[in-house]
Amino acid sequence: MSDVQTEIMPEGAVSMKEGKLSNFWKDFRKKKPALISFYFIILLFIITLIGPYIVPYDPAAPDYNKVLESPSLQHLFGTDSFGRDILSRLAVGARISLTVSISAVLLGALVGTFLGLISGFFGKWVDRAIMRVCDVLFAFPDLILAIGIVAILGPGLKNVVIAVAFFSIPSFARIVRSATLETKEMLFVEATRSIGASNKRMIWKHIFPETVPTIIVYFTMKVGTAILAAASLSFLGLGAEPSSPDWGAMLSNSRDYIDSSFHLVFFPGLIIFLTVLAFNLLGDGLRDVLDPKTKD
């Protein structure tokens, strides 16, 4: 699980203001790990789209005569305990794993951003109430929270999404809140207020856009965490439908073979690792570029 909830974003907004898109790209290109990660993620998305049409084998078709075959030319990543082609399963499973993690973080980001904006903008009791709720949520170990949510709602991907979304809410809320606070203090908002803009207008027109870079950076990093969280839920038997080629399910269902058929555990582990690494490095790179405080 994201047992280590990495709140690595320093309190403070990052801003896209000073850089136009071309400037941004120029800076970003210097971040080699981030750039490679970016290409890798693009590749993943392409696989997500066309994967099911190009895989050499039916990812669901068992072949009991070919179980646990080591990697070979026919099966580059070998076969699993039912004789299914692991490469094909990973390619098709990309869709499930990415959809689950991205939609979970999206859901968490939506709710969290909303709460953070309100909290930061209105302050006073609204702020205190929302932040106390976040404290309570934070105080729960998130794995336990997720186990509980999945247990209450029942197993299934939809509920994994909800569970993972749930514990990314408070961190988004906090990050966006502090970004909002900083923006609010900036002069132009004060100016707008004196002109007499409505609260709603101020939040959406002036404050929200300023927090967007922060959200994008944080979002990218959280996707990685979400993939791991979903995998950990699978480890505890609470994740995706076990027969589906979800990466986490593949990894945790094959873990009893770690000694006898290492490739079963290795390849899903590797692809999860690379994907999460890519999202994290991309997030790091974006942050470096977007945060004026560390920009050269």
Place this chain on the structure above:
Amino acid sequence: MWQYIVKRVIGLIPLILVVSFVIFMFIHLIPGDPARLIAGKEATIEEVQEIRVSLGLDKPIIEQYFVYLKDLLTGDLGYSIQSGAPVSELIGERIMPTLGLTFISIIWALVVGILIGVVSAVFRNKWPDHLGMVVAVSGISLPNFWVGLVLIQLFSVQLGWLPTGGADDWKSYLMPSFALGAGIMAMIARFMRSSLMETMKQDYIRTGRAKGLGGNAIVFGHALKNSLIPVVTIAGLQFGFLLGGSVVVETVFSFPGLGRLLIDSIQFRDYPVVQAEILLFSLQFILVNLLVDIVYSFLNPKIRYQ
């Protein structure tokens, strides 16, 4: 100052009450019936009901909460449904190994994380930076049960250097603390790097550079000192996450700590143990946060809650 601290501490009381209520309700919402699990598969409905009554589980949930709260306020955490042992004793037995594990994890994560962070910041955008960040970020990119299983394969089974699990001597702490600390290490390295870069940009450092001090001296002189406090704070904050997060690692390494106790108790719906443990996690989280707030408000009075 004192007024602020007192105010914050008093403010905790309702928070803790709410947390205890939420925990209680949440745990009881999870489907499952300890009476059924105790009674076993061959039990009849009457037997299950008898057990339910003797555990007080037949009462309305709100009443159960107040019974729990009353006991809690008198310092009584209750008895394990599963084994009948006092909950405080169960937790007492497990807390030291987990604290030890957490401590070791944080220490190595701090040392390695700061090192990588410094190197990365100094060699910004050059290959040591890239390598350092890839290594560090790998730490939060690996499913830790996978890391655990692979470590056991490598160091226990193949090389025979380390025991596969338990908490018998220092050797048995090595692999779990590695798996547990990797994420924190990554976080510290990233934070260290950005915070160093930030400080280095600040004017007085530019001034220092103008005076002709060498680049490295600057880094280790001013910037490092300024960056260390937030880094250590962050590491401290992670303590709580580690306690809660040791669940998976402790399962893989059969480590007799709080994380595994929690998983075992949840599986058995051992309500008193689960409640006490989550409350403990929450409390330490709340307290560490409070401590950080107070320290910060001491350093920067502007932050204080109005």
Place this chain on the structure above:
Amino acid sequence: MKSRISLLLFIMMAFLAITACSSDENSEGKAKDEKKEITIAIDQNFVTLDPHNAGDTVSIFGTRAMYEGLVGFDQNMEVIPVLAEDYEVSEDALEYTFKLREGVTFHDGEPFNAEAVQANFDRIMDEDQDLRAKRNFQYVDKMEVLGDYEVKFTLNQPFSAMLNKFAMVPFISPKAIKEDKDLGLNPVGTGPFQFNKWNQGDSLVVDKYADYWGEDATNVEKVVYKPVPENGSRAAMLKTGEADFVYPVPQQNVKDFENNDDVVIEKTPSTIARYVSINTFKEPFNDVKVRKAMNMAVNKEAYIDVVKNGYASILDSTMSSETQYYSKQEPYTFDVEEAKKLMKEAGYADGFEAEIWGNSSSETIQGMEFIKQQLAQIDIDVSIKSMEEGTLSDEIYTPETPEDAKVQMWYVSWSPSSGDADGATRSLFSSEYFPPNGANTAYFNNSDVDKWINAANETSVKEEQADIYSNIQSTVYDEAPWIFLATDTILSGHTKNLDGVYVLPDGSVSIKNATLK
């Protein structure tokens, strides 16, 4: 930068290579043998050490290291006298008279005698204590002390499995009972080993009891039980010599261990029947043709090969071949065409959608995946719902009536707690035992079977009982309320210098003959 990624890949591959090659160092195991101490790694935690309240297999065998009953089980689960020298059962099967062994002392020095039996009996029957062992005495009317070393139990109705039930009731020191300490934490029995310490969730340690009444069958001074839930970790412990005995050995590792000269793998047939219960109350499963088709669509040989790695045998009755009064049936042959024909006759030529439930263990998940693949051949589209054990048991046992039950198929196993036919039949197939009252999750309802289950108890003639149970088995098997899958093979492993620790067919580990070479 591309080169950096390939470097990373290279490192991972090198890692793979290192892990793939093997080395057999076993130094740690040897140092331990000098001290005559053994470690037994098992897959679950002990729940309690109160022998009258232990219900799960692990707690039962944990307590059996320290406790004994009037009778017990030998290695094949046959009932043998233990604390009773001899016993007699009356003609009408209502009176059980035990002659107690003399000269037996509890670990606290108390003598074992009729008084001690009485104290234990009183404790078990005490309504306030709610002890699980009471269930073993549900047909016992009263107990009488006939002499210092003679007791008699009188039943209110004959019960075919009564002796097995006596074997499930160990005796606690009467002094310990009187002092009323928490017996779940402070065991005092008569067994060959006595309690040393129990760190819950970590280890149970027992020491050899010097004044044991029986023959000196063990040279082991100290036994440490360690619960290690993760399969991979447990297998690793056997490999590294950290554990001297491991049960269960993950089936995936068996082949590997068989090439290992330091480790011996034992295969024991079990009383564990593995099956998928089909809710016969629900459409379309209420049609026996559908249920038969499901049985025929599942290739059991392939199941055993793929899911069990070959370590199981076909379940050819409603109970395992190791269970009392087992009678072999003709298994459903794997025949997809015939199965399709039956589906067509039942009006489901195009199949239907269904749900299978099971717990979240990796083996169960594999099993459910297999069932899904097999039933797809006759167009039954199965979706898998794996649930955490507590949630699952709630889903199964909460519905008050068959109408409310949501369960369709349940991938599960059953092992009668004392290896008796009644335990393998009554709560699974009697219509009085629908959930929540029992484990008849097939909602199997057959008035003949109901009648026979009771009739089997009412006679005390063994041949008659065997006949009745044979009838039950053939009737139920023919009605196909389950997809009959397999009887598990118990896989345990020990280092080659350890002998005498073995697993009984019910999955309990016996250490009383543990010998280090």
